[in-house]
Amino acid sequence: DVKVTQSSRYLVKRTGEKVFLECVQDMDHENMFWYRQDPGLGLRLIYFSYDVKMKEKGDIPEGYSVSREKKERFSLILESASTNQTSMYLCASSPGLTSYNEQFFGPGTRLTVL
Amino acid sequence: AQTVTQSQPEMSVQEAETVTLSCTYDTSENNYYLFWYKQPPSRQMILVIRQEAYKQQNATENRFSVNFQKAAKSFSLKISDSQLGDTAMYFCAFMTDWGAQKLVFGQGTRLTINP
Numbered sequence: 344d345v346k347v348t349q350s351s352r353y354l355v356k357r358t359g360e361k362v363f364l365e366c367v368q369d370m371d372h373e374n375m376f377w378y379r380q381d382p383g384l385g386l387r388l389i390y391f392s393y394d395v396k397m398k399e400k401g402d403i404p405e406g407y408s409v410s411r412e413k414k415e416r417f418s419l420i421l422e423s424a425s426t427n428q429t430s431m432y433l434c435a436s437s438p439g440l441t442s443y444n445e446q447f448f449g450p451g452t453r454l455t456v457l
Numbered sequence: 458a459q460t461v462t463q464s465q466p467e468m469s470v471q472e473a474e475t476v477t478l479s480c481t482y483d484t485s486e487n488n489y490y491l492f493w494y495k496q497p498p499s500r501q502m503i504l505v506i507r508q509e510a511y512k513q514q515n516a517t518e519n520r521f522s523v524n525f526q527k528a529a530k531s532f533s534l535k536i537s538d539s540q541l542g543d544t545a546m547y548f549c550a551f552m553t554d555w556g557a558q559k560l561v562f563g564q565g566t567r568l569t570i571n572p
Contacts, residue, residue: 347501374557374558376559376560378562383466383564384564385461385463385548385562385563385564385565386548386560386562387562388559388560388561391557391559393557393558399557401559433502435502437558444558445492445504445507446504446558446560448494448501448502448503449501450500450501451501
């Protein structure tokens with residue numbers, strides 16, 4: 344089974360802190376994604392990566408950055424956390440090459456910024 | 458830009474009933490893919506069913522089937538003989554068949570199956 348793991352299920356941070364959310368997949372997938380899930384808004388894409396050291400902005404990249412130094416690991420960074428970044432963050436991965444590939448999701452990290 | 462709309466924020470049915478979740482989308486593309494994902498309470502999101510737009514036949518997976526109306530840009534999910542384990546958030550999603558494999562999600566429908 345494909346496994347996507349995220350470093351924390353719940354996280355509480357203070358405004359202005361630097362926050363790292365880690366995601367690891369064990370299926371050698373080329374593509375990795377970070378989404379933000381908010382009630383009534385569904386999931387929105389923050390950043391994605393289709394290869395090591397490659398990254399592309401999604402629909403809501405402002406206030407976030409990412410890092411992919413190894414194929415299996417994709418990190419989301421909040422340089423200076425703000426209260427409006429309180430949300431559920433979901434990581435996903437998928438094989439490359441074909442568009443209809445299923446994305447496999449991690450369990451999510453519920454981040455609260457106080 | 459593509460958009461996906463789920464107009465039913467919440468639905469509730471009795472166990473064993475059939476329920477249909479609605480989804481409409483907007484795109485100028487001719488070839489694309491549509492998905493339904495399920496997110497059970499406190500559990501990971503999983504794929505329920507997918508449809509390729511160039512296929513006229515509606516996809517089915519056991520008790521789950523879709524009604525894909527390309528001209529109307531509609532992609533509804535039907536769950537037959539609903540079970541308590543079907544209780545979840547359901548998201549409709551769209552993907553183009555070119556470029557990056559980005560999913561565009563709808564707002565979600567919270568489905569509750571009552572015993």
